[in-house]
Amino acid sequence: MRKIPLTILLAATCQSFSATTVDNITDTTSICTFRTTDGLALPVKKHFHDGKEIEFVEDPGNWFGASAHYLKGEPKVLYDPKVIGQYSVEFQAYTFQHELGHIKLNHHARNLAMYPAELEADCFAVKEMKKMGCSKKQIKNIHNQRVLFDYNPHMRENFWRCYEQ
Numbered sequence: 479m480r481k482i483p484l485t486i487l488l489a490a491t492c493q494s495f496s497a498t499t500v501d502n503i504t505d506t507t508s509i510c511t512f513r514t515t516d517g518l519a520l521p522v523k524k525h526f527h528d529g530k531e532i533e534f535v536e537d538p539g540n541w542f543g544a545s546a547h548y549l550k551g552e553p554k555v556l557y558d559p560k561v562i563g564q565y566s567v568e569f570q571a572y573t574f575q576h577e578l579g580h581i582k583l584n585h586h587a588r589n590l591a592m593y594p595a596e597l598e599a600d601c602f603a604v605k606e607m608k609k610m611g612c613s614k615k616q617i618k619n620i621h622n623q624r625v626l627f628d629y630n631p632h633m634r635e636n637f638w639r640c641y642e643q
């Protein structure tokens with residue numbers, strides 16, 4: 479997830495959100511919860527790609543807050559605990575799923591431009607959060623934090639299209 483300058487954040491929060499279709503939310507029965515260690519909602523279960531465990535590694539100063547890599551052939555998610563720890567547990571879990579998506583969708587080996595890759599990773603993460611039982615209200619909260627990093631209408635449309643799949 480990209481860390482962006484405060485001026486862009488402020489501009490993003492002044493945007494009027496177009497996702498009005500999810501304002502009337504009634505399905506609050508399903509709630510996903512996350513276990514945290516030192517305030518971080520890292521995935522509890524192990525994740526693998528091509529038979530290799532995807533390792534989560536602290537990376538203070540990570541420019542994006544969190545990022546996915548193949549380092550010497552080993553899949554890794556690097557993250558800055560201070561940056562990620564600022565967010566709600568749902569958004570933390572979403573961010574880690576987004577990075578897992580980059581790895582599981584083979585973005586390191588495919589010749590994708592950055593933007594399609596980001597949309598695919600978002601789609602992967604939204605579906606995972608839904609599978610984990612998050613309510614639509616929780617998903618909307620994740621969406622509202624996600625738009626602070628990318629207020630492009632394609633991102634919003636992609637997010638809800640993936641949720642409905």
Ligand SMILES: [Zn+2]
Pocket residue numbers: 479576577580595596599
């Ligand atoms: Zn990404």
